[in-house]
Amino acid sequence: MPDDLSSHDLPSQELADETALHHQRWMRRALELAEAAGAAGDVPVGAVVVGPGDRAIAEVGNRREQDQDPTAHAEVLALREAARQLGNWHLNDCTLYVTLEPCPMCAGAIVLSRLGLLVYGTHDPKSGAVRSVLNLPDGPASNHRLRVVTGILAEPCRQQLQQWFQQRRQAQRRSPRTMTPTELS
Ligand SMILES: [Zn+2]
Numbered sequence: 001m002p003d004d005l006s007s008h009d010l011p012s013q014e015l016a017d018e019t020a021l022h023h024q025r026w027m028r029r030a031l032e033l034a035e036a037a038g039a040a041g042d043v044p045v046g047a048v049v050v051g052p053g054d055r056a057i058a059e060v061g062n063r064r065e066q067d068q069d070p071t072a073h074a075e076v077l078a079l080r081e082a083a084r085q086l087g088n089w090h091l092n093d094c095t096l097y098v099t100l101e102p103c104p105m106c107a108g109a110i111v112l113s114r115l116g117l118l119v120y121g122t123h124d125p126k127s128g129a130v131r132s133v134l135n136l137p138d139g140p141a142s143n144h145r146l147r148v149v150t151g152i153l154a155e156p157c158r159q160q161l162q163q164w165f166q167q168r169r170q171a172q173r174r175s176p177r178t179m180t181p182t183e184l185s
Helices: 017-039 074-086 104-112 154-173
Strands: 046-051 055-061 095-100 117-122 147-150
Touching: 017 046, 017 055, 017 074, 017 095, 017 117, 017 154, 046 074, 055 074, 074 095, 074 104, 095 154, 117 154
Parallel strands: 095 117, 117 147
Antiparallel strands: 046 055, 046 095
């Protein structure tokens, strides 16, 4: 394996079938968690931390709106829960699956956790801080070389976000006057 894994990201189609299927299985779980977050009024992002023995040790969705906490992104919550489960904040033996490319805060938290492997679904061209806009893990402030796999179930992850924002825009366009009595009760 080359030392500089960051320049050798493996798109899903180039992974061995077995590895790709394994990643897809966990990403499907992250998509379910994202769906639940979306239904609860949060931007649908879901995250799973898989620990030693291929066991999920944290499964969470974004809770920023639910908790009114600007830091309650799925990744941060998942890292905290995983560290609590392991009784150890070093997550070298863990893989984090997340449906969307992490933002600067989450990319920073991922680096601090010494995460073993990050697998994310779709790129975030607006605030992705792992590859798209910034590359914090490979930047000068990072002391951890993060392995990254991108593009696992990228299309379902992208569509889920797109549909959620579309639905929200439609809901916002409806004025209260057009709501039925049932909706208002
Ligand atoms: Zn974030």
